[in-house]
Amino acid sequence: MYVTGLKNYWKLSRNLHKPLSQLQERQWDDFCALVRFAYEKVPFYRRLYHQAHFSPSDLKSPEDVRLIPTIHKKLLQEADPNGLIASGFQRQKLVHKHTSGSSGAPFDVYYTAEDRIYRTLLHLRILFHNGMGFFDRMLQISDARNVPKFRYGFQKLRILPKDFLFCGDPPKQQLDLIAKTKPEVIYSYASNMVLLAAEVRQLGKLPHQPRLIFTTGELMTPDHRKVINEAFKTQIRDIYGIVEMGDVAWQCPVVSGYHLNIDSFFVEIESNGQAAQPGQTGRLIITNLHSRAMPFIRYEVGDVLTAPREDPCSCGCTFPRIDVIAGREDDWLYSADGKRVSSMIFIIASVPGVAQYRIIQRALNYLIVEVMPGHNYNRETLERVKHHVQELMGEGTMVDVHKVDHIPRQAGKIRSVISEIGKQS
Numbered sequence: 001m002y003v004t005g006l007k008n009y010w011k012l013s014r015n016l017h018k019p020l021s022q023l024q025e026r027q028w029d030d031f032c033a034l035v036r037f038a039y040e041k042v043p044f045y046r047r048l049y050h051q052a053h054f055s056p057s058d059l060k061s062p063e064d065v066r067l068i069p070t071i072h073k074k075l076l077q078e079a080d081p082n083g084l085i086a087s088g089f090q091r092q093k094l095v096h097k098h099t100s101g102s103s104g105a106p107f108d109v110y111y112t113a114e115d116r117i118y119r120t121l122l123h124l125r126i127l128f129h130n131g132m133g134f135f136d137r138m139l140q141i142s143d144a145r146n147v148p149k150f151r152y153g154f155q156k157l158r159i160l161p162k163d164f165l166f167c168g169d170p171p172k173q174q175l176d177l178i179a180k181t182k183p184e185v186i187y188s189y190a191s192n193m194v195l196l197a198a199e200v201r202q203l204g205k206l207p208h209q210p211r212l213i214f215t216t217g218e219l220m221t222p223d224h225r226k227v228i229n230e231a232f233k234t235q236i237r238d239i240y241g242i243v244e245m246g247d248v249a250w251q252c253p254v255v256s257g258y259h260l261n262i263d264s265f266f267v268e269i270e271s272n273g274q275a276a277q278p279g280q281t282g283r284l285i286i287t288n289l290h291s292r293a294m295p296f297i298r299y300e301v302g303d304v305l306t307a308p309r310e311d312p313c314s315c316g317c318t319f320p321r322i323d324v325i326a327g328r329e330d331d332w333l334y335s336a337d338g339k340r341v342s343s344m345i346f347i348i349a350s351v352p353g354v355a356q357y358r359i360i361q362r363a364l365n366y367l368i369v370e371v372m373p374g375h376n377y378n379r380e381t382l383e384r385v386k387h388h389v390q391e392l393m394g395e396g397t398m399v400d401v402h403k404v405d406h407i408p409r410q411a412g413k414i415r416s417v418i419s420e421i422g423k424q425s
Helices: 002-015 020-041 043-051 062-067 073-078 113-129 153-157 171-181 190-203 222-232 379-393
Strands: 095-098 108-111 138-142 162-166 185-189 212-216 236-242 246-250 258-260 265-271 281-288 299-306 325-328 354-363 366-373 398-403 417-419
Touching: 002 113, 020 043, 020 265, 095 113, 113 246, 138 171, 162 171, 171 190, 185 190, 190 212, 190 222, 190 354, 212 222, 222 236, 354 379, 366 379, 379 398
Parallel strands: 138 162, 138 185, 185 212, 212 236, 354 417, 366 398
Antiparallel strands: 095 108, 236 246, 246 258, 265 281, 281 299, 299 325, 354 366
16 A cells, blocks of 8 residues: 555655646546536536536536536535445545534535545645655644544654644643643644644744744734744744545745645636636635545535746746635625625734624624734734724624633634625625
8 A cells, every 4th residue: 555655645746847838738538528427417516507508528628617606515415415426436435524513514424445545645745845854743623523543653653643632722721731741743623723822922932943834724914923923933834625525736945826736636716607717816716636436526525725826936846836815705804884894804813802803794883803812912902903803804704803701713713704695795
């Protein structure tokens, strides 16, 4: 198994430097092959395509992908679970993963043991390209459900050693364990690293400085990045992943955009029913090319990204890059006149005295900001937060700011922005 894994990793590693045109040609071939497979082997897709009067033979060029109907989580939840699995696979023998349901809709995903290894290899490719070594100790800080029940045999030889820490533990306790284990690499949610950064400021010292910090699972805002960098004095590499599929895009040592794993995914960014132009924001539609037991073809995730650009990156990777991951479609706020306001522009975490925060928009003209106190918190903290948010939201929006002792997590994550109005401009 490990010999096969090493061979597959070598192939994946070589892809990083292949000509983009060669990668795109292979990507299209893999996409067409997957569509044919799903049409022939997966009852759900066969019915869906028949209803849309679509046949795999209709695919002549990448422009034809819009002939294929998109799917979304609710549609899959309402489908017969057995109809989502390709013939030849038994659901009870597949790897089962229950998504976090951060969008309010938990979902069961199935894939093969081989696909689990493939996801691991994709993940390792990101880590190694960013400078992690085979013997570097990693500390993964996540919710309890993300602690695997198995370990690879090579980890007993201290290759890729990994420790786990529960993100729900108090920040001081987490920092104590970091000081004790002295990891070269930390892998965690962005919101948890913001909390740890606030605790570092409170202590006035950094118990241990890791060489690398990887964040995932949440929107990484420029404000969060600044706060974490200042506390840990270490460059951050953010990874954009989808639970149903694995790591989709990632930052390299240059930290200029996110490289898309185009050898493993077919990514579309759509704006107003058309393909978005490079740098233009749109909704993500993605196809997982490396999993056939339960295929995801033209899956609408609900995330907003910028369309990729293809200019060369000085890190040597030829994969296209997206500049901004703007969050979920329901993470956008709206001014009183209905204009969209990106959560990326807020710098609340940089306000002295703020450890963590959450914005909840109840109506176009009303939102609440919850603030968890941190180092240097005083009576002016809430006023500064209110002034900052009011300035960005504009006139006509009422802003209430409250001090709270705790901001709830879901699957270890904190959603910093929640819009309850669902209005589109």
